[in-house]
Amino acid sequence: MRVRSLATVFATSCLLAAAVLRCAVPPLPPGPEAIPTSVRLAGGAIVAVPPGATIDRPALIASLKEMSFSAVIIQASADATGESVADRVSLAVELQASLGANVFVGGYQATALNGKPMDALLQPDATFKTCYPGGPTLDDAAALVDKLRICSQDLGKKIADELTRVSASSRIGCYISHQPELTGNLSDAARAKLHDLLTDAASACTAAKRIVGVAPILAAQPGAPAVAANVFRTAILGTGIELVVLEDGVARFPPTATRRASAYYDALRVAPGDGTPVTIWANIEAFECDVDAGCDRAHPTVSTRFDDQVCGARARVDGIIANEYIHHLAGRLLFTGDLDASADASPEASTGSAGLRAILDDTDAAAQLRQGYLTWLDAGASCLAAAADEADAAARAAAAGK
Numbered sequence: 047m048r049v050r051s052l053a054t055v056f057a058t059s060c061l062l063a064a065a066v067l068r069c070a071v072p073p074l075p076p077g078p079e080a081i082p083t084s085v086r087l088a089g090g091a092i093v094a095v096p097p098g099a100t101i102d103r104p105a106l107i108a109s110l111k112e113m114s115f116s117a118v119i120i121q122a123s124a125d126a127t128g129e130s131v132a133d134r135v136s137l138a139v140e141l142q143a144s145l146g147a148n149v150f151v152g153g154y155q156a157t158a159l160n161g162k163p164m165d166a167l168l169q170p171d172a173t174f175k176t177c178y179p180g181g182p183t184l185d186d187a188a189a190l191v192d193k194l195r196i197c198s199q200d201l202g203k204k205i206a207d208e209l210t211r212v213s214a215s216s217r218i219g220c221y222i223s224h225q226p227e228l229t230g231n232l233s234d235a236a237r238a239k240l241h242d243l244l245t246d247a248a249s250a251c252t253a254a255k256r257i258v259g260v261a262p263i264l265a266a267q268p269g270a271p272a273v274a275a276n277v278f279r280t281a282i283l284g285t286g287i288e289l290v291v292l293e294d295g296v297a298r299f300p301p302t303a304t305r306r307a308s309a310y311y312d313a314l315r316v317a318p319g320d321g322t323p324v325t326i327w328a329n330i331e332a333f334e335c336d337v338d339a340g341c342d343r344a345h346p347t348v349s350t351r352f353d354d355q356v357c358g359a360r361a362r363v364d365g366i367i368a369n370e371y372i373h374h375l376a377g378r379l380l381f382t383g384d385l386d387a388s389a390d391a392s393p394e395a396s397t398g399s400a401g402l403r404a405i406l407d408d409t410d411a412a413a414q415l416r417q418g419y420l421t422w423l424d425a426g427a428s429c430l431a432a433a434a435d436e437a438d439a440a441a442r443a444a445a446a447g448k
Contacts, residue, residue, distance in 0.1 A: 107140070119259070164233075182197065228264050248260075252286030291329045325365075346374040
């Protein structure tokens with residue numbers, strides 16, 4: 047039987063692990079002060095396996111257990127280098143059984159197109175010829191967004207079929223790996239194409255009675271939260287998507303604006319026009335972009351900045367996800383494989399054998415972030431930072447339409 051909403055799915059895990067922040071449906075009271083400071087804040091993690099690498103599953107499970115996570119998102123099952131649905135579903139089954147967690151299997155990801163303005167995705171690109179080796183062939187003249195739609199639909203069907211084949215738990219769902227930009231500044235054509243992309247990407251999993259989630263990213267130049275939220279809610283009408291995980295974009299754009307997404311969390315909590323309950327999570331970027339190389343070279347951030355991002359999400363969301371967990375918060379190397387230690391590319395941008403040196407360089411920094419964050423959680427640290435609350439009070443009021 048289909049679980050009707052994530053609020054129902056997470057009720058048990060909230061009681062057992064105290065890891066998901068809220069299980070109630072909207073509205074929530076504004077402001078981080080609404081949640082007792084003793085609540086354990088981290089709800090889950092995004093696990094991104096670098097191409098060419100193999101996850102050390104026992105080490106990953108042990109690491110996630112230490113964080114008391116009750117949700118895990120496996121970032122993608124295919125990109126331009128290849129498809130690995132069977133492996134990702136197998137990992138999801140093992141994680142769910144070992145952690146008692148809700149697990150989401152990611153679909154198709156074109157890293158270079160994530161977070162791009164929708165109007166830019168309306169343009170054709172003849173170099174994008176196939177989803178992955180052996181995958182669907184794409185029309186040279188088709189718009190980028192239509193190519194993404196075809197690839198995402200293809201992977202969604204493969205994932206749904208594999209979950210059915212292995213009789214996977216109903217607590218294993220699907221994750222649309224492409225991240226659209228959350229903005230209110232969309233043309234009518236872009237809005238229609240976004241709806242089509244999300245509908246087709248989710249279709250096979252919703253038909254298989256699996257929960258489907260998507261993670262938009264906050265635009266580089268945020269605008270009106272209520273407008274952007276309304277545009278996105280309209281885009282998910284009728285898609286079957288029940289989980290929206292908003293990535294704050296703090297590391298990519300303004301690292302000093304740690305609470306830039308706060309008003310957007312509030313605005314997104316309003317139910318779509320069809321009344322479908324949608325669960326809202328925060329996707330917190332736990333990394334810093336390199337001063338010279340930008341986000342082509344990322345490092346784990348410091349715990350003070352990460353903690354303030356969490357404070358900006360507290361009481362506004364149903365759960366908090368740590369972005370790129372194995373690279374920025376695990377504090378240890380969790381994968382093996384034929385990776386080239388002489389490479390110095392970012393984990394986010396790595397393809398093939400690239401990225402290991404960058405990860406090894408940052409292991410100590412990730413360990414420090416992890417320890418600082420766990421200490422902060424265990425101490426029941428307060429989010430009652432008056433100055434920070436005052437700084438985002440105007441944004442909260444704008445989101446509420448005041």
